[in-house]
Amino acid sequence: MMETAPPSWAMLSYLVSGVCFILALRGLSSPATSRRGNRFGMAGMALAVMTTLLLKAPVPAGDFLPQPTQADLVTLGQILAAIGFGGGIGFVTARKIKMTDMPQLVAAFHSLVGMAAVLVGWAAYLNPEAFGIAGADGIIHAQSRVEMGLGIAIGATTFSGSIIAFLKLAGKMSGSPIMIPARHVINLGTLLGIIGLVGYFTQDQGLWVIAVVTALSFLIGFLLIIPIGGADMPVVVSMLNSYSGWAAAAMGFTLHNTAMIITGALVGSSGAILSYIMCKAMNRSFLSVIAGGFGAAPEAGGGAAREQRPWKRGSAEDAAFLLKEAENVIIIPGYGMAVAQAQHVLREMGDQLKKHGVNVKYAIHPVAGRMPGHMNVLLAEANVPYDEVFELEDINGEFAQADVAFIIGANDVVNPAAKTDKSSPIYGMPVFDVDKAKTVMFIKRSMGGVGYAGVDNDVFYMDQTMMLLADAKKMVEDIIKALAH
Amino acid sequence: MMETAPPSWAMLSYLVSGVCFILALRGLSSPATSRRGNRFGMAGMALAVMTTLLLKAPVPAGDFLPQPTQADLVTLGQILAAIGFGGGIGFVTARKIKMTDMPQLVAAFHSLVGMAAVLVGWAAYLNPEAFGIAGADGIIHAQSRVEMGLGIAIGATTFSGSIIAFLKLAGKMSGSPIMIPARHVINLGTLLGIIGLVGYFTQDQGLWVIAVVTALSFLIGFLLIIPIGGADMPVVVSMLNSYSGWAAAAMGFTLHNTAMIITGALVGSSGAILSYIMCKAMNRSFLSVIAGGFGAAPEAGGGAAREQRPWKRGSAEDAAFLLKEAENVIIIPGYGMAVAQAQHVLREMGDQLKKHGVNVKYAIHPVAGRMPGHMNVLLAEANVPYDEVFELEDINGEFAQADVAFIIGANDVVNPAAKTDKSSPIYGMPVFDVDKAKTVMFIKRSMGGVGYAGVDNDVFYMDQTMMLLADAKKMVEDIIKALAH
Amino acid sequence: MDFISILSIFVLACFVGYYVVWSVTPALHTPLMAVTNAVSSVIVVGALIAAATSGLSASAGVSKWLGLGAVVLASVNIFGGFAVTARMLAMYKKKERAPSAAGAGSKAEGGKA
Amino acid sequence: MDFISILSIFVLACFVGYYVVWSVTPALHTPLMAVTNAVSSVIVVGALIAAATSGLSASAGVSKWLGLGAVVLASVNIFGGFAVTARMLAMYKKKERAPSAAGAGSKAEGGKA
Numbered sequence A, B: 001m002m003e004t005a006p007p008s009w010a011m012l013s014y015l016v017s018g019v020c021f022i023l024a025l026r027g028l029s030s031p032a033t034s035r036r037g038n039r040f041g042m043a044g045m046a047l048a049v050m051t052t053l054l055l056k057a058p059v060p061a062g063d064f065l066p067q068p069t070q071a072d073l074v075t076l077g078q079i080l081a082a083i084g085f086g087g088g089i090g091f092v093t094a095r096k097i098k099m100t101d102m103p104q105l106v107a108a109f110h111s112l113v114g115m116a117a118v119l120v121g122w123a124a125y126l127n128p129e130a131f132g133i134a135g136a137d138g139i140i141h142a143q144s145r146v147e148m149g150l151g152i153a154i155g156a157t158t159f160s161g162s163i164i165a166f167l168k169l170a171g172k173m174s175g176s177p178i179m180i181p182a183r184h185v186i187n188l189g190t191l192l193g194i195i196g197l198v199g200y201f202t203q204d205q206g207l208w209v210i211a212v213v214t215a216l217s218f219l220i221g222f223l224l225i226i227p228i229g230g231a232d233m234p235v236v237v238s239m240l241n242s243y244s245g246w247a248a249a250a251m252g253f254t255l256h257n258t259a260m261i262i263t264g265a266l267v268g269s270s271g272a273i274l275s276y277i278m279c280k281a282m283n284r285s286f287l288s289v290i291a292g293g294f295g296a297a298p299e300a301g302g303g304a305a306r307e308q309r310p311w312k313r314g315s316a317e318d319a320a321f322l323l324k325e326a327e328n329v330i331i332i333p334g335y336g337m338a339v340a341q342a343q344h345v346l347r348e349m350g351d352q353l354k355k356h357g358v359n360v361k362y363a364i365h366p367v368a369g370r371m372p373g374h375m376n377v378l379l380a381e382a383n384v385p386y387d388e389v390f391e392l393e394d395i396n397g398e399f400a401q402a403d404v405a406f407i408i409g410a411n412d413v414v415n416p417a418a419k420t421d422k423s424s425p426i427y428g429m430p431v432f433d434v435d436k437a438k439t440v441m442f443i444k445r446s447m448g449g450v451g452y453a454g455v456d457n458d459v460f461y462m463d464q465t466m467m468l469l470a471d472a473k474k475m476v477e478d479i480i481k482a483l484a485h
Numbered sequence C, D: 001m002d003f004i005s006i007l008s009i010f011v012l013a014c015f016v017g018y019y020v021v022w023s024v025t026p027a028l029h030t031p032l033m034a035v036t037n038a039v040s041s042v043i044v045v046g047a048l049i050a051a052a053t054s055g056l057s058a059s060a061g062v063s064k065w066l067g068l069g070a071v072v073l074a075s076v077n078i079f080g081g082f083a084v085t086a087r088m089l090a091m092y093k094k095k096e097r098a099p100s101a102a103g104a105g106s107k108a109e110g111g112k113a
């Protein structure tokens, strides 16, 4: 089959499908419109799949299309079975997954997109006629070869990188960075090898070229991600998300498919922007994240200094008493809340306090937790209405009026060193001004435990701070009990 | 000449030119980047013009293109002369125009774009081969005919409508609405006639069809705008701006020109969004503006009630005394400041007050004046730094801390009836909470004069209000003199 | 579609992507990651093309099975991605509705408030 | 370029236009009107095509002169529109620079602060 343009109706419906994807993302500009947005996304995907089936698969469609043969019907059955099988797995996983496991789920899903891109690339290589990218002599166009090679390379990198990210996030592999000696040289060499081979591929359509490209790409995804600490994984996941978008766009160029091109650009931008937001809010450069090694040394130093300064310990009863008397309470959740799964009891505590006439608000830092929007999703899960949840800029001015700043499992995001100590790894990152609140309550498990950045926190030692040392869930449960008295 | 696609380099440079236009508008997201944005716009236009010349005009270009003949060089000379002639007029006008005359300038420029579109449409009709829209037999493609017809119709409407808007805004024609009896029926009839003829045009390529379309379109632009009051002209100008964008886009479809399509969409959206913003900030529906008649009756009624209520008159000296003592002064400029050209003396007064240690801020309502951003441009002209100028939402909370709200030529935008009186024509429009300020100073020429909406204003009669009745420029000059003592 | 058209579409789509993503509220960044995941499975179009060929040659046969495999993987993503997004979004509620239901994440997609 | 490509470009450009215009700060709405005016003169491309033909037939001759007329009109707009925008934008200054120059609108395009 020669390169023939798909009929207009199909091109139009791919365009519509692309527009649906735009509207899907657009819906996320507010929770109120987000559900409609998601339905747009589903509609767009359904349209893209249906259009392709009508176009390429021998579907029985009355007199409009040639009657399918027996073999054709078998093919159709296989396709529907594949969709049903994969879809079933996806659907069940989505329903069963715990909200706290979202980071690893996203990583796992990414790896699948990457692998799918590799398979499609290979399929196109083996059967170029079906994709309309070959000349009459079965020779694949040079431009298509480059696009195909890039698609496979990006897909394979996404696959192996996401697998490592998944293993680290799920705790199935140590989160600490694994530093191979001379890794920068090895990585650079591999990368150059891939690029060179993709270039060479335009000259030589041999199987070995694409096989080596695939293998090297799997390798580089692995090499790139293992030196990166488990806690940096969210940036990596976002970056891989972006890659998978560009892979889809490359495929779209090959297939002249508007839906794929639009999607690629959307997903590519999304991943890039989220990575940027995270790096910016952590005040780290993207390069330093990608170079890896963060979280390597098990936070030596500071330990001694830490013990010498005086701090006050409080009990659940003390906390409950003060909270009951307060007028304004601002709750700052962090990673520890997710670890302890304390969101439900926290919301319960909030309800109790509201009954006592306390004004309760939640303050979310852009990088609280381990994923953008991590805390918001957990609080939403616990039925905290989203209009009680505020972003950093919107609430930071209110701490002066707050009677209690209630820090639960957060640490770095309230660390004043970010404002004052130029040598601190988090210097320059915006933080909550909790020191302005009358009382600060700080839930964590031990004085020794540190946050993601592995640094000490002056808030522990402030006059108005009361340390509540326990597992977050346990502590909040105790406070609720004490409130009931 | 048959329909041949332009070469890739030309298509690419039209794309780049379109992207430049996007970046030009994007630059306007902040004053700091706006100048670079404007330069992008110029670059994009230069690129589009140059590409077209290289493509179509017989430019001497070494060995790359065929050598131009004598006649060709004459043509080139004519084109350059036309650009120079038009450009000269445009440039001189742009330099000489007073900032207060911007609304009419924009309207006048729009009429030119409209007329240019008509001329291009006719040129394409008369010489379709040059545009590559005709078959070998000289018959114009049906699709191109529709696009051409629409382009001419929109262009002609834009032209005559903008001319009326210009005359009304420049005061060369009475601003009061001219209501023809049965005008809705006439308009509808004309409109249907145009649409019908454009449809018929696909069947009959006769000259008379397009001539009648052109004439009817000139007529409808005229008919549509004369019933609209002079003060509603800004919405109309924006709307016509939007039209001219869609006309450019239609032309872009005909010529398969990316730069034109992108520009069309940008300009079309811009006009539509500005119209929407204005209507929303005035709390009027777009339809009610377009239906016309607003500002018809010369504001009868209210006059009697107005005189009966007590109000206090102040002198420039009183005002100067209070201003000097104040800590925070918020200045609210409005249409009257533009009329009196008082922006320069106002800035001078602000400087004087700052020397007395007064904190001076400017508060701009989205529809203060007669054009979106009208006040901002005038204040900028008077060298008021833009970081002293605040939008409604950002400053409305500060009136409680303000010692003086200094209203100069504004009226509707501070009218509390918008918040309380459901029967008021401005009910629902957001307004400044000037009643919260300790003292309100209100500059206008007479108690009888009203604002755009023609309604009385309770602020005149408040206890803390001091009416400063004089021409705005004169009054501010007097205040400056009094401050000097 | 010529290359320049495709490039134009791509360039404009990048602008759209940039603006659309920046307009996403930070509270919904996790659902954003999930939904972009789902839509990036549009690669399924390529998978379907491969899977739909009736394999005549040996390599076309292999291609078909690779395509079917890709269809399975992409489908996991499509259904999983949209479903998990819907589940998350159903949890974002406004104040009025909050006090009614307790604790455990109600999975109903009904919450349209 | 086929119709669908053009349509795709147009649809995406509308999205871009929507977002770009909403992101314009209200303080610059007047310059926005001026600059959109200038860029809408891209219709000059059509005018140039008409003007560049060497008129063989009578109607082509008329077309040429119409084209030249359109070039004049569009050029007024282009130069006028960009120049007036530049003049306006040059006036928007930040605090630091304000106290220096007095009164009358300095027309220099220099203010890059």
Ligand SMILES: NC(=O)c1ccc[n+]([C@@H]2O[C@H](COP(=O)([O-])OP(=O)(O)OC[C@H]3O[C@@H](n4cnc5c(N)ncnc54)[C@H](OP(=O)(O)O)[C@@H]3O)[C@@H](O)[C@H]2O)c1
Binding pocket: A231, A232, A233, A234, A235, A278, A281, A282, A333, A334, A335, A336, A337, A339, A340, A366, A367, A368, A369, A370, A371, A372, A373, A374, A408, A409, A410, A411, A412, A413, A414, A443, A444, A445, A446, A447, A448, A449, A450, A451, A452, A453, A470, A471, A472, A473
């Ligand atoms: N959100 C993102 O997208 C993202 C991405 C990459 C990196 N990061 C980084 O992650 C950090 C997030 O800051 P954060 O303030 O949320 O968290 P954090 O700084 O990592 O601190 C977590 C706190 O929770 C406590 N904790 C852990 N498990 C707990 C449990 N079961 N019960 C009670 N307390 C517990 C820890 O102390 P104990 O061990 O003593 O209990 C620690 O004080 C930032 O540094 C950010 O840069 C975020």
Ligand SMILES: NC(=O)c1ccc[n+]([C@@H]2O[C@H](COP(=O)([O-])OP(=O)(O)OC[C@H]3O[C@@H](n4cnc5c(N)ncnc54)[C@H](OP(=O)(O)O)[C@@H]3O)[C@@H](O)[C@H]2O)c1
Binding pocket: B231, B232, B233, B234, B235, B278, B281, B282, B333, B334, B335, B336, B337, B339, B340, B366, B367, B368, B369, B370, B371, B372, B373, B374, B408, B409, B410, B411, B412, B413, B414, B443, B444, B445, B446, B447, B448, B449, B450, B451, B452, B453, B470, B471, B472, B473
């Ligand atoms: N900005 C836009 O885009 C736009 C578009 C369409 C409509 N509008 C409408 O325009 C109105 C704008 O409100 P606004 O508060 O700016 O103005 P306004 O309500 O029209 O009031 C103008 C005030 O200025 C006074 N004035 C006129 N000339 C003066 C002079 N030479 N010296 C001193 N005072 C003078 C007038 O009273 P005297 O006559 O007594 O002096 C009047 O009180 C709104 O109703 C808005 O909806 C705006």
